[in-house]
Amino acid sequence: MLFKLPKLPYGMGTIDWVEEKSLFRYRKRIGEGKNKVDKQVFGKNVKEVTDKMKEVERAYTDDIKRIQRTSQKLMKSYQIKKS
Numbered sequence: 001m002l003f004k005l006p007k008l009p010y011g012m013g014t015i016d017w018v019e020e021k022s023l024f025r026y027r028k029r030i031g032e033g034k035n036k037v038d039k040q041v042f043g044k045n046v047k048e049v050t051d052k053m054k055e056v057e058r059a060y061t062d063d064i065k066r067i068q069r070t071s072q073k074l075m076k077s078y079q080i081k082k083s
Contacts, residue, residue: 024049030057035064
Protein backbone atom coordinates (compact mmCIF):
# COMPACT_ATOMS: atom_id res chain seq x y z
CA MET A 1 0.00 0.00 0.00
CA LEU A 2 1.65 3.21 -1.22
CA PHE A 3 -0.91 5.68 0.12
CA LYS A 4 -1.83 6.97 3.55
CA LEU A 5 -5.39 6.46 4.74
CA PRO A 6 -7.08 9.45 6.40
CA LYS A 7 -7.48 9.39 10.18
CA LEU A 8 -11.07 10.34 10.94
CA PRO A 9 -12.16 12.13 14.12
CA TYR A 10 -13.74 10.14 16.94
CA GLY A 11 -17.25 9.03 16.05
CA MET A 12 -16.82 9.45 12.30
CA GLY A 13 -16.08 5.80 11.52
CA THR A 14 -13.05 4.22 9.84
CA ILE A 15 -11.72 3.99 6.32
CA ASP A 16 -9.52 1.06 5.41
CA TRP A 17 -8.22 -0.81 2.37
CA VAL A 18 -9.70 -4.23 1.59
CA GLU A 19 -6.94 -6.09 -0.22
CA GLU A 20 -9.16 -8.97 -1.42
CA LYS A 21 -11.51 -6.59 -3.23
CA SER A 22 -8.91 -3.90 -4.05
CA LEU A 23 -11.35 -1.30 -2.74
CA PHE A 24 -11.62 1.21 0.08
CA ARG A 25 -14.15 0.46 2.81
CA TYR A 26 -15.81 3.06 5.03
CA ARG A 27 -17.48 1.64 8.15
CA LYS A 28 -19.60 3.74 10.46
CA ARG A 29 -22.33 3.38 13.07
CA ILE A 30 -25.18 5.71 12.19
CA GLY A 31 -28.46 6.66 13.87
CA GLU A 32 -29.49 7.88 17.29
CA GLY A 33 -30.45 6.17 20.52
CA LYS A 34 -31.89 2.71 19.95
CA ASN A 35 -31.93 3.25 16.18
CA LYS A 36 -28.18 2.75 15.61
CA VAL A 37 -26.97 0.43 12.87
CA ASP A 38 -23.57 -0.42 11.42
CA LYS A 39 -23.18 0.47 7.75
CA GLN A 40 -20.32 0.01 5.34
CA VAL A 41 -19.71 1.19 1.79
CA PHE A 42 -17.03 0.33 -0.75
CA GLY A 43 -15.40 2.47 -3.42
CA LYS A 44 -12.36 3.03 -5.61
CA ASN A 45 -11.13 6.09 -3.70
CA VAL A 46 -11.61 7.94 -0.40
CA LYS A 47 -13.84 10.65 -1.89
CA GLU A 48 -16.14 8.03 -3.41
CA VAL A 49 -16.64 6.18 -0.10
CA THR A 50 -17.23 9.40 1.86
CA ASP A 51 -19.82 10.53 -0.68
CA LYS A 52 -21.53 7.13 -0.58
CA MET A 53 -21.61 7.17 3.23
CA LYS A 54 -23.19 10.63 3.27
CA GLU A 55 -25.87 9.30 0.94
CA VAL A 56 -26.46 6.22 3.13
CA GLU A 57 -26.69 8.39 6.27
CA ARG A 58 -29.14 10.78 4.62
CA ALA A 59 -31.36 7.92 3.44
CA TYR A 60 -31.30 6.24 6.85
CA THR A 61 -32.16 9.41 8.79
CA ASP A 62 -34.94 10.23 6.30
CA ASP A 63 -36.41 6.76 6.85
CA ILE A 64 -36.28 7.15 10.63
CA LYS A 65 -37.96 10.57 10.46
CA ARG A 66 -40.68 9.18 8.17
CA ILE A 67 -41.34 6.30 10.57
CA GLN A 68 -41.51 8.68 13.54
CA ARG A 69 -44.00 10.95 11.75
CA THR A 70 -46.17 7.95 10.83
CA SER A 71 -46.17 6.63 14.39
CA GLN A 72 -47.09 10.09 15.74
CA LYS A 73 -50.02 10.27 13.31
CA LEU A 74 -51.18 6.82 14.39
CA MET A 75 -50.96 7.78 18.06
CA LYS A 76 -53.01 10.94 17.43
CA SER A 77 -55.69 9.03 15.53
CA TYR A 78 -55.79 6.42 18.29
CA GLN A 79 -56.30 9.15 20.91
CA ILE A 80 -59.10 10.71 18.88
CA LYS A 81 -60.90 7.37 18.51
CA LYS A 82 -60.43 6.59 22.20
CA SER A 83 -62.01 9.91 23.33
